[in-house]
Amino acid sequence: MKKGTLKQILLITDGCSNKGEDPAATASLANQQGITVNVIGILEDDQSEQPEGLKEVEDIALSGGGVSQLVYKQALSQTVQTVTKQAMTQTLQGFVNKELQQILGQDQSLEDLEPEKRGEVMEVVEDMGETCDLEVLVLVDTSASMHDKLPTVKEALIDLSISLNSRIGRNRFCIFNFPGKRKDIQKVLDWSPALDSISSIFPKLTSGGITPTGPAIREAMYQFGKKTLLRSLRDEDESGMEEA
DSSP: OOOOOEEEEEESSSSSSSSSOOOOHHHHHHHHHTTEEEEEEEOTTTTSSSOOOGHHHHHHHHHTEEEEEEEEGGGGGHHHHHHHHHHHHHHHHHHHHHHHHHOOOOTTTTGGGOOHHHHHHHHHHHHHHHHSSEEEEEEEEGGGGGGGGHHHHOOOOOHHHHHTTSSSOOOEEEEEEEOSSSOOEEEEEEEOOOOTHHHGGGGOOOOOOOOOHHHHHHHHHHHHHHHHHHHHHHHHHHHHHOOO
């Protein structure tokens, strides 16, 4: 199996969308393009019951082939790391199942293997999780109700970057917030191998406005393509210069 690039959108929000298309449908579209959509729903510290709006968190992740988690602010940092890694393993297991079906037939999956063989396959999955390249687009809800949660989100993302630095594969991150000032999303940090520079950016983020989650996921999906296109254009320019 080829070592590839895992692409994830990590959506961090505290409520349901109130503008634009259905975010679960948009997440399904992203998943079809090979982009996993993971969602973390942040609860208020004094919130004992799950609010109706956060049911959407589960629906988006289910449609996006990803992992969802509801979490209180104080546990956000650990949850961001866990969800990102869980989604990597889940995505890789899906790839392995497809490969197994091609080799053993459509009726076979990872669960059908003998325990010893299954253990060997899981070792391969773990190894791929360490060596494959990972691209994570972090999509942060900055609607009005997220104002007091943004400092915690910042710390959680720095911890995520640090925890993934031990991997052999390359990590690339970028951050967008929504709603933007004039668009559905707004770039906070361009593609980068680390997130340590966000300490200077996050205090400048303003919160307020509506929650266009569906349009935000759609726009986020396009950012992966733009990055690939720009890189290929740059490679063409460099090869042209070498020929000249």
